[in-house]
Amino acid sequence: MSRRWFSWHLLIFAFVIIMLGITSYLYLIPLKAYFLSFIFFSLIAYLLYNSIAGLLNQTKIKIDDFELKIKHGPIPWPGNQTIKHSDFVQISTFPIYNGQRTIGYNLTATLASGERKRLLSNIRESHEALFLEQEMRSYLGLRDKHTVGEYGDKLSPPSSLLEVAQMSDDLQPLSQQSTKRLLHKPKSIKTQKSDGKYSFAWKWKNQSIIKLFMGIIFTIFFFPTFLFSTNSEALASANIFVFFMLLFGLAGIYLTYTAIAGYVNKTTISLDQSNLRVTHEPLPWRNHKLNRDDITQLYTKKVRIKNGVYAYHLIAILAGGKRLKLFSTRDSKIPMFIAQELEAHLDIEDTFVEEEFLWEYKPAVGDFKSLFTYKYRRNSSD
Structure with a gap:
């Protein structure tokens, strides 16, 4: 089995790092800030190495009659290892948390010595990690055993999705089923x-x-460089360079503003006899005010930001069919709970919407394998 690391985001990141290096050279060297230049260029080299590895590398997993081998390449990377079949007791998937948000998954082996050894790190998609876990256990002849803290420990599936997993012949289309469950606050x-x-x-x-x-x-770096380049005859003539300095400077302001908002802002949704209001404060953000009678349905939509990172939107369907995003968050439970409570207060009958997000849980080993699209594949050469 093999997996490519490639992501289009890394192309953009590598380009930004290169531009940052050029800017640093033009900005720091004339100031004779040699120690700061060394520190900064070392950081740039580290980030650029990671970007190139992410663009070119792939992970290969080979299992023969005696051992399991994991190798990353062609760019050298830590984590290559060989483990004998007889050393394996269990293979489990563990989520990686950033606060309450899941940002990736680690595939971990429990060995006969009691040691836990990480096989693969930072797998972005849960179904990829679960598929690898299932396939490796199958090759190694291991039974699935519960491990404390593994992915799915705190999740319980809605019964309708269990019926889908069992592939019942008498299932109705998903849109005709009552697939929601009441959520606690x-x-x-x-x-x-x-x-x-x-x-x-x-x-x-x-x-x-x-x-x-x-x-x-x-x-700090791109705006001063932009100002410096406009005052330099040699650089001012390079219009594309000046444009990129301004572009990255504006991007810096945007990133700083949104990052600070993530630390200090809060969202308030209020419903009175006339209106539904969505406000974000203290930093200004896009707010909404709707006539409560115009709202016909509310639902949660899951949107992928990048590999392994998702946002959950609360969408309001208005009279006339228009759909309006009220807010976005990384915690799926918030918009699902808000939609549930607002529909109850607005006396709206809950109906299934085609793009609606319902729930997430860990499937049982072997369940509905055909329903997933995997980015991992078996290679006959492996």
């Missing part, structure tokens, strides 16, 4: 009711140190 949401007004509020808690760091770096 997430701990992050604060609710309030007074004088016929309902409100829900929660803090974003979407902290990203990397985004804030990159935003500050872009702003």
Whole structure:
């Protein structure tokens, strides 16, 4: 089995790193800041190496009659290993958390010595990790045993999806089934009711140190370089260079603003006798005010931002069929709970919408393998 690491995002990231290196050379060397230049160029070299590895590398997994081999290449990368069949006791998938958000999955082996050894790290998609777990156990002849903390520990599937997994012949189309379940209020949401007004509020808690760091770096380096280049006859004639300096400087401001908003902002949804209001504060963001009678349906939509990272939108269907995104969050439980409560308060009958997100859970080993599209493939040469 093999898996390519390639992602289009890395092409953009590599280009940004190269531009950052050129800018740093033009900005730091004339100032004779040699120590700072060494530190900064070392960081750039590290990031560029990671980007090139992400673009070119692939992971190969070979299992023969005696051992399992994992190799990353062609760019050298840590994590190559060989383990004997007899050393394996269990293989499990563990989620990687950033706060309450899942950002990836690790494939881990429990060995006969009691040691846990990480086989693969930062697998972005849960179904990829689960498929690899299932296939490797099958090759090694291991039975599936529960491991504390593995993916799926805290999730319970709705019964209708279990019926899909069992491939019953008498199933109705999914749109005709009652696939939703009542959700309890997430701990992050604060609710309030007074004088016929309902409100829900929660803090974003979407902290990203990397985004804030990159935003500050872009702003500090690219804007001064842009100003410097406009005052330099040699550089001012290079219009494309000046344009990119301005573009990355503006990108730095955007990244810094959104990163700070993720730390300090909160969203409040209030429903009174006339209107539904969605407000974000203290930093300005896009707010909404709707006539409550115009809302015909509410649902949650799952959108992939990049590999392994998803956003969940609360969508309102208005009279006339128009669809409006009210807010977006990384926690699926928030829009699902809000939609459930608002539909109850607005006396809206809940109906299934084709693009609606329902629930997530870990399937049992061997269940509905054909329903997934896997990015991993078996190679006859492996």
